Amino acid sequence: MKIIKQAVLAALLSAAVPLSAAYAATPADVLVVAQNIDDIVAIDPAQAYEFSSGELVTNIYDRLVQYEPEDLETLAGGLASDWEVDEAAKTITFTLRDGVTFHSGNPLRPQDVLFSFRRVVALEKAPAFILTQLGWTADNIEEMVTLGDNTVTIKYAGDFSPNFVLNVLAARPASIVDEVAVMENEVDGDFGNGWLNANSAGTGPFKLRVYRPAELATLDANPDYFKGAPAVSSVIIRHVAEAATQQLLLESGDVDMAKNLTPDQVGSLEGKDNVKVETYPQAAVHWFSFNQKVEALTDEAVWEAARYLVDYEGMTETFLKGQMQVHQAFWPSGFPGALDDTPFTYDPEKAKQILADAGVELPINVTMDVINSTPFTDIAQSLQSTFAEAGINFEILPGTGAQVITKYRARTHEAMLLYWGPDFMDPHSNAKAFAYNADNADDKYASTTTWRNAWAVPEELNQETLAALAEPDAEKRNEMYLDLQKKVQEKAPFVIMFQAVKQVGMGPQVEGFVNGATSDFVFYRLVDKN
Template sequence: MKRFLATVAIGALLVSAAPGQRGALAETPADQLVVAFNMSNVLTMDPAAITGGETVQILNNVYDSLVSLNPETLALEPRLAESWEIAPDNMSVTFHLRKDVTFASGNPLTAEDVAYSLKRLLKLSQAQASMLTSRGFDAEQADAQFVAKDEHTFVLTLPAPDDPKLIMMVLAEAGRGSILDSKLVQENETDGDMGAAFLTNNSAGSGAYTLNNWRANEYVILTRNDAFWGDAPEMKRVLMRHLPESQTQRLGLEQGDIDVGFSLAAPDLRGLEKNEQITVESVPSAGFYYLAVSMKDERYADPKVREALRYLIDYDGINGAIMPYFGVKRQQPINSYVFAALPDPGYALDVEKAKALLAEAGYPDGFETTLRVISTQEFLDSATAIQATLAQAGIKAEIITGDGGQIYGAMRERSFELLVGRGGGGQQPHPDSNLRAMAYNPDNSDEAKLTNYQNWRTSFFDEALNGMIESALVEPDADKQATMYEDIQRKMEELVMSIQPFSERVVTAAYQSDVHGVVVDPWTSRFEDVTKER
């Protein structure tokens, strides 16, 4: 902590002790934001190569996208594109760009920059390209798929029938959707790398901030972009500190040295909730905590056994005692904030009903099994609770712990029995994002190795369900499409899927109560609207 306090005054970000409501405690400057988070996964600042929500959280402030997602409603909103039209056949989208946008370099932003950015993404074929390539976009066809019709009109043509709204949601995210200053990037190419070396440590965006300095696993400094097309942010600078220890973040918040903490553990969040000068906020995020079974195991291939497991999870107990700050009760396979999401079916712990179902399946005395789980606290505590309720019906589950590679590795190899995990899509607020992870499985063979599909990992396959998912995606009528997604959820309930959610993921942050405009979810977080009452 002494090292943190000594180094927080980096460059112009001098944090001085200032008397105020906190008395003798330190207080960050009124026009500068100090943020603490874990940046272990921040490996580059090149939008084409980033991974993880932490880097998205940084680059949301540096780069603009054609559209954005409203942080509260997750509705598509204009960003660089003032408006757009979806073609009647749903095969193209025409975007009309703002005419008052310049990059931080002073270069004007045009449709050519948009086309260049998306073509670069496919040509480099790094981490952020996968979402587009999985939907048929291809570097060899990019000139036809991404077209600058004129200086302020960009046309995106879909390579195959799809839902253009979902493609727009994909492009709303920093990384794959970041629009680069093509002139600046090309001026800084090295040996045909399309600016990759330059963008590792530099920015070429039009966002509210520019990348001033980044030191891996130490800090990121963002400086207000005076050329920003929107309202000037109140924060002149943002210092994002790598502070992976929860207790260090808590102490920094309590002493006034930190404005926002994004990586706090439950005990410290509970402590901070008692502090009137600190606000603790949780918001829904992508995916679920779930209990998964392997259909390769003949016991779990029986729908009666899977149905019994539905009634051997203490949904209220787990979510009330273990999941605060991490999740809220959810039993449907579609995130609650997504259109067409149905309310929960109302499963509850019912040991007698589970015993009856097990008896019907031929297991009146239960059986022995294994339950895999990563050793992170909320996962392990949830698995322990499930182990206890399984035992009440005669299912003796041996818990096997390990790190993510070991536990999810076994799932990817389809070599497990029961598993408590987290996942299920949802990065885009569209049912297909969840269903591609939780229900879709186009090829159930071991050789297919469709490890990105969690349903493949569990060896669950239903051809009719696949067809329903494919048809709903390309339905152009919004009302009909919503009805189709509702029907899919009811079908999944009838099938008794191999993955049963018990909690919808939430993300939590703590911040000074005089700081306003904080967006907690890293996928939609921006600092341009943050203000302080000081």
């Protein structure tokens, strides 16, 4: 009976049903989520590099070490029961947990760990750099990752601490996949990449049952999960782009959770008995950038003036209220090494003077790519209005999340409005993205804002970024990151504006949902519908 109910519910949620149609209440053991998931480009953990795909990967796969919903601040054993560090030899030896099986029923083996890392390096998709920064290549991976009877020894090459390495191994591309199941579905040497973008092969608390891009994702609970079976039998994530539709579905009881509500909608829910709103600080910083392939956008005076053409307070006090706070540095507030100074305010007269003193030829007409959903379109319209006062005219180009991100990765945009979250919980994750670009050539792809905006970072910043990575003293290291953030604030072709705060509407019966500071810290395992 349970299977029939879930199948019927999934059919209802994926159908084009008029909003006036009647829906049945969600089953007691199924969590139904309304969320905008059109940013997803890929769900293979070797390729997934978007916020929504991060949530799926975290709930389907495990890593050797990982952060858990019970304690988001402590790195814990995942598929590894324990590990030993040899700092002199630059190695970490992991002992695998006994009795773990993949969703297929295949047992976890050391070979699966090597295979998972090898395919990330060989495929060279967007997040591969997270692992290759350890000195791993397709040619040396079997020397850097060696196997014992039930152990895996990781070797790294680089001047950084073991704690940095452990944080790298807790990142999304370090997820462990089932070699046997994946290779049974390999096509033309793709390491099963095509298959894993529609299926799953993990050990995690949930298994992917259905994924239809920009439509639906259904996760079924893994009853044999080594840390205990989830409380709900399924999670259905329905793509709902419109925030108003999400609110309607939530209030009518057709979904249990709405993830993309506007501040006005959140305010309208206050005092209602059938809905509650939970707030979760986020690590994502929101910014816009100028592609340095566009000649009119290469003058540093344009970058400087832009910082005074953003109505920071105006946006956070109106349509961004409760969703964003003013933040002007690349490492998010609340983490060690974060710069909380906000030296820039909306001052169009100062911006005009900066442009005039530099002899910048006006007007500048530039296209701005933006994700076609709230709050991105609202932010873009505010920027369009305030920048026009100084003679910088934005033509807004809305698109799906996947379209915008794909264009950005190809460096074919002019201006771009986007967000960035750490790939792993270490300041270097964002420092490398915003303050490092060793090779700006078109054929030297790097998953960084610097390369994607074609900014040839000054060598001084490149060297300081590497020095901060290698610094063993924690206090001194944080001071170096503070300095890096100040320098990027002052002179870079992007303007960091906000840090996100996420508000999630949910039914009063939903308990145990964990939404950490990044999409990799979104957990459904503890959710219970009392």
